[in-house]
Amino acid sequence: MTEGRLARLKRIRRLRRRRRFVFLAILVLTAGAGLYFALGATDSEKPQALDEEERIAPTTVADPASPSPGAASPSPETEVAVTPPLYFSGTGTWSYAEPVNDAVVGDAGTLLQYDVAVENGLELDAAEFGAFVNATLADDRSWTAGGAWRFQQVAEGAGADFTVYLASPEQRAYLCGSQNTTVSCRNGDNVVINSARWITGVDHWDGTLDTYRQYAVNHEVGHRLGHGHEVCPADGETSPVMAQQTYQLAGCVGNAWPFPDGTTYVSGPVGDYNGPDLPPDDFVDQ
Numbered sequence: 001m002t003e004g005r006l007a008r009l010k011r012i013r014r015l016r017r018r019r020r021f022v023f024l025a026i027l028v029l030t031a032g033a034g035l036y037f038a039l040g041a042t043d044s045e046k047p048q049a050l051d052e053e054e055r056i057a058p059t060t061v062a063d064p065a066s067p068s069p070g071a072a073s074p075s076p077e078t079e080v081a082v083t084p085p086l087y088f089s090g091t092g093t094w095s096y097a098e099p100v101n102d103a104v105v106g107d108a109g110t111l112l113q114y115d116v117a118v119e120n121g122l123e124l125d126a127a128e129f130g131a132f133v134n135a136t137l138a139d140d141r142s143w144t145a146g147g148a149w150r151f152q153q154v155a156e157g158a159g160a161d162f163t164v165y166l167a168s169p170e171q172r173a174y175l176c177g178s179q180n181t182t183v184s185c186r187n188g189d190n191v192v193i194n195s196a197r198w199i200t201g202v203d204h205w206d207g208t209l210d211t212y213r214q215y216a217v218n219h220e221v222g223h224r225l226g227h228g229h230e231v232c233p234a235d236g237e238t239s240p241v242m243a244q245q246t247y248q249l250a251g252c253v254g255n256a257w258p259f260p261d262g263t264t265y266v267s268g269p270v271g272d273y274n275g276p277d278l279p280p281d282d283f284v285d286q
C-alpha cells in the first residue's frame with residue numbers, strides 16, 4: 001500500500017468518525033429537546049384543583065423561540081408568567097345581584113336600601129354574595145336588633161342608599177381612596193369587602209370563615225351607620241363588632257354581631273388597633 005493511499009484512508013476514517021460524532025450529538029440534543037418540551041407541556045397543561053382557600057391560576061410557559069436557519073439544535077428559553085389567583089385580580093367592572101326578595105327586615109327605625117355588586121373577573125358569584133349579605137343583615141343579631149334601622153335589598157339602579165361591593169384588593173383601594181389592599185373598608189356609600197379577606201379570612205380569627213365574613217359585612221355596614229372603631233374591653237370578653245378584628249383580637253373572643261344575643265349591643269372603649277399590619281397578600285409561592 002502506497003503512502004498516498006494510506007494517507008487517504010486515514011482521512012476517510014477521520015471523516016467517518018467525525019460524521020458519527022456529529023450524528024450522535026444531534027441525536028442527544030434532539031432527544032433532550034423532546035424531553036424538555038414533553039415535560040413543559042405536562043406542567044403547563046395539567047389541571048390544578050382550585051378550592052375556596054387556594055384559587056391559583058395555572059403557571060403559563062411561553063413557547064421557545066424558533067431556531068434560526070442552519071442551527072444544529074434549538075436553544076429554548078422559557079418565560080414563566082405567574083398569574084394571580086382568580087379572586088385577586090378583577091376587571092374593574094361589576095355584576096349586580098338581583099334582590100333575594102323585596103322584604104324589609106327590621107321592625108322599626110330608618111329604612112336603608114342597599115344593592116350588592118361583585119367585581120367581574122374574580123369568579124365569585126354575585127347571587128351567592130348577595131344572598132349572604134341579605135341573610136347577614138336580616139339576622140336578628142345584626143343592626144336591626146337595636147330598633148334604629150331597617151334594611152331592604154334592591155336592584156341595580158333602584159336608588160340604593162349604599163352599595164355593598166365584593167372587590168379585588170386593587171379596586172378596594174380605588175373605591176376607598178387609599179393604598180391599603182389588605183383589609184375591607186367603607187367610603188361614603190361604598191361598603192367594600194376585600195375579596196382576598198373574603199376568601200382567606202385571617203389566621204388569628206377563632207371562628208369559621210363564614211363568621212369572619214359576617215363580621216366583615218356587619219363591621220363595614222356599621223361604619224355606614226355612623227359607628228366608629230372600638231377596642232376590646234378586657235381579656236376574655238366578647239369583642240365589639242366595631243373592633244378591628246381583622247388586625248387582632250387583642251385578648252377578646254372574636255365576634256361577628258352587634259347584638260350577639262339579639263338584645264344587647266356589645267361595645268368597648270373608643271379606639272383603634274391600627275395593626276399589626278397584615279402582610280401583603282403574596283400568591284406567588286402558594
